[in-house]
Amino acid sequence: MSSPPAQGARLVVIGAGAVGVTIALHLRRLGHDVTLLSSDAPGSENATSYGNAGWLSPGSVVPISMPGMWKKVPGYLLDAQGPLRLRPSSLPHIWLWLLRFVACGATRARARAIASALRPFLAGAADRHAALAAEAGVPELIQRKGLLIVYPDEAAYKADAFGWQLRRENGVRWNTLDRAALEAVCPGLSPRYGFAAQLPDGAHCADPGGYVAALATLARAQGVHFADGHVGGFVLEAGQVRGVRSSGRVVACDSIIVAAGMGARALGRMLGDSVPLVSERGYHVQVPDLAEEPPLPVMMSDLKFGITPMRGGMRAAGQVEFAPAGAPPDWRRARILLDCLRDGLPLVKIGGFSTVRHWMGNRPSTPDCLPVIGPSPSTRGVFYATGHGHLGLVSAPWTAELIGRMIGGDTVPEAAPYDPARFLRFRL
Template sequence: MNKHVVIIGAGIVGVSTAIWLRRAGARVTLVDKADPGQGTSYGNAGVLASCAIVPVTEPGLITKAPGYLLNPNSPLFMRWSYLPKLAPWLFKFMRHANDTDTRRITSALTALIGDSVDQHLSLTEDLPGARAFVHPSDYVFAYGARSDFDKESYGWGLRRDNGFVPELIEGQAVQEYDPAYGPAIKCLALMKEHGFISDPGNYVAALASALSEMGSEIRQSEVQDVTLNAGQVQQVETSDGPIACDAVVLAAGIWSGPLMRKLGLPPPLESERGYHVVFQEAEGAPKVPTMISAGKFVATPMRAGMRCAGIVEFGGVEAGPSDAPFALLRRKMKEALPGVTWRGEETWMGHRPTLADSLPMIGELSAKGVFAGFGHQHIGLTGGPKTGRILAGIILGQPLNTDVSAFTPQRFNGRI
């Protein structure tokens, strides 16, 4: 009898896992309290950022972080009232700000996201409704000067070590590449063979629609618990009643944490609150996704306009959006892209799930039949299809061609 797998979370990781399982013949039920693609997957920058392998915790972050927090032009924000609750996690997170851990994390992320565009193309094969949202393209890092690029030599060195070598464009050639860049941009680091999704929320919704056409059930319901019997998953408790299953995947992003705690396995998981502003019907925007280095956000051409997304704010999951991150996005966008015009704005804030070692949790828990697929921080869209493919393989006992030992949930049984 084919396995019945319940997947909790209808974002890019959950939907990708469901599609790969269904293609292999498994019975799949996808459960989320919201419509597919309307959580964190809705509001990301849309970049298939294969080279986004360098964690925030580079060496030296411990001494630089206080200055970032006190600088109004820095893309790092803190709700200070949340700091006492954040402190234990932050201590674990900052312990990885060293060369050894950074290189280990970078190597693991390369294996997971280094072929992101190919993974999205494979996921959407024979799914034309979803494939229409996938656009192979360059990915540009825009700097005020060559010296600003040079200041990030550590991170670029790690990228080169893992096969990502940029083409540098300077001077007048910057505007020849794309006239959208203003005079404040004098150096580009151009990455080939990347891509973007032109509407992330509707992309995931299209994938979910294809999953439904494959015969899977998509249930809008709130998951309340996962029931075990003798250490083996038995059923998922939802607001609409229980769902019996052979396996369950926790792919609900930051909301996977409460379920993990109910299972007695509290993960070191925290929200990096991310922000975006969509400049609707924008004209004069960059033709490809562009990381504006001065603000550490990405400007991406999308169907609705130009989306500027990024920023890191620590403040938990209960507080509403802050005004300062939106203001920084607007200010830095106008400095870098002064020729852009638009008709209106859409703003959004969501929760990027970040584990203390900047690596997602992928694999089976100590509870048999319970699998984790969350904690992707800034790379959920980039790494979602491959994560889903890996999880499907593990659940069905198929051989893997990717080393996933760095992502095992068991790494949190000991010292982080």
């Protein structure tokens, strides 16, 4: 519905996570007058991108919702220790979302469509991030060492055949390793893992929070304005956005880009749009000052968590918990991660829970496993860039390119799967 602003237009980007900061930087380079509005500092602990596992993986095309998932939902409700947790108290609030979520990947054709739509965000992501990090003066934060996905044995790997088929269909390269080869690449892994897939094109960010902060510093140096405050409403004239009300003032604009993560749901409601996001909560624990740690990121396929060497220690991240965004953290999820870490790396000395850093973030997830990127169906001058789930960091550069083209008035047919209008009749 949005009409493109002229070059040099006044644009407000709402949200200072990885997606919002990257969009603001890109739009400024296109010649626009850009203000980045957020109540949190870029790279701060409150941002979901801060606690990201840091993976920049082309292999992440495989959606969470896959054929046969509906059979597992009862188990998720009952298993408090499992890798995917549904709080029973949240069901009244998300059951419609959950039904659509399970249905979106219920057939192989549907899962293939999702994987194909995710591919552009992931293919070449390591190159895009490496270029941004170098320009921001932190090239060391993008590490191109590849990634490992480990399995108990070759039979377990073959049982995951459809996921690997989706990766192959979307251009992902990998080679397989037996136990001897795996031990050479990543010594110290538990003997329970006897087989692995190595993704040579994978990379990781060694400090997601620091990286986003560095990009924000670069954006400021290039002329992006930063404003601190909560969004309280919008100034609309004849169906066109003209300003953002924030902390007792109005920030005038020609267009806005809503990149506020979970906050986009409430902001969309203010604007008359349905942005049906549910919090796909993720947890991490970070162990500092380890004498030995894996030289590259490793995903334990059976335990559904990954470990990543970070600038501040080794981070174990994972666990999916569907719960209301405002509900208190369930730190049992982080304790489970610590137990998994001990199981996966039995030779590494890891202290108790009180000795490690633990964190929880609300990943904004849609019921069809695809982000919401594009113009508002109800208000001119409004664009959305949210709903990336666990792929926000890796997806940020390509999202920024799409938004830049849309703001410039280009037709962007490849963005059709992410169109906000697909949720016109779906409200939570």
